[in-house]
Amino acid sequence: MREPNIRPVRLSAFDLLGLGLLGIRTRKTRAALSALGIAIGIATMIAVTGIPASSQAQLVRELSALGTNMLQATATPDQTPPVLLPKESVGMVRRIAPVTGVSAVANTHTLVRRSDLTDPEDGSGLTVLASHFDLLPVIGAHLQQGSWLTSVTAAFPTVVLGTVAATRLGVTDVHTGDSPGQVMIGDRWFTVVGILAAVPLLPDIDRSVLVGWPAAQSELGFDGHPTKLYIRTHEPAIEAVRAVLPETVNPEQPADVLVSQPSEALAAKRATENTFSSLFLALAAVALLVGGIGVANTMVISVLERRSEIGLRRALGANRGQIRGQFLTESVALAALGGIAGTLLGLCATAGYADYRGWPLVVPLSSTLAGLGGAVLVGVVAGVYPSMRAASLPPTEALASV
Structure with a gap:
């Protein structure tokens, strides 16, 4: 079987x-x-x-806090006649795809004083800048006291002081109510509405008196041409953005546009x-x-x-x-x-x-x-x-x- x-x-x-x-x-x-x-x-x-x-x-x-993705564009200085950046330059730069933020300031070429009793020729080494509303987030600045310029206050004679400017002008507090702090710019009184904290990346901002763009035009005779552009980009594309900035900022005179080099902190960050x-x-x-x-x-x-x-x-x-x-x-x-x-x-x-x-x-x-x-x-x-x-x-x- x-x-x-x-x-x-x-x-x-x-x-x-x-x-x-x-x-x-x-x-x-x-x-x-x-x-x-x-x-x-x-x-x-x-x-x-x-x-x-x-x-x-x-x-x-x-390292990112050190501005590894920020560029600055300015006109070539000491030119005769002076080179002016186009009024539309901020909008043109904003159209660059990797750009995440852009703002501008402009030198109004006026002096600021603590009061009308000080020397009219003594500006305390400070610069009066016209500023766009979106400046703070682009440059990474923060308020120490008070408030930033708004679409309402920027149309009136109001200012925000850098930390060094506030010290030199003797403004330690932002007063509200009946006795607000004031400074004199040219021959006009401006009310202090805010004081910035220190901006380690941009010491020029610390020594500046920031006026709203509309008020600078109406009160100080500002012509509307920006002096310096601050540009934030996607970090990997920063070199590519830098290469096209001169033609974008001033298409007619790109050779007269100076663009800063990427921060040395960027190289350190990439190495890290x-x-x-x-x-x-x-x-x-x-x-x-x-x-x-x-x-x-x-x-x-x-x-x-x-x-x-x-x-x-x-x-x-x-x-x-x-x-x-x-x-x-x-x-x-x-x-x-x-x-x-x-x-x-x-x-x-x-x-x-x-x-x-x-x-x-x-x-x-x-x-x-x-x-x-x-x-x-x-x-x-x-x-x-x-x-x-x-x-x-x-x-x-x-x-x-x-």
């Missing part, structure tokens, strides 16, 4: 996972110590990429962004390798200790592929648990240190995914030899150890 062709039952993924976790559940201390090696490697990888990334983000933020901590990553890789060796060692010992279990399963019909899958699954699960624990540990360490230093928390997603992926890869590599060794054990030899 012919024997029936009996095929071994195929294990489902759920059953295979249950068998793989069996060794971890029964040998918890050893599994925890093995996973700890992986966890330390992954935590190190995340920490040594997350902490420098957070530090870099803080440095980039500080390109810095890569290869040494730290190498240390993390070594820690991960050591953890992988620990997992492999644990799996080899597990195979030796569980020879009777392997022999019994083989005698009950398990084939070599199922034995191999069981131990490979156990190795991957062990490494994955270590990877998850290491990821959480690394994130907590990075978050704690960043919070302590007052940095923004930045953890590169690539390093997190690489850590988890590396843990699984280590589990696969570490489990190949033990799983193959377990599968190659003859059932009789394995059962002989019972």
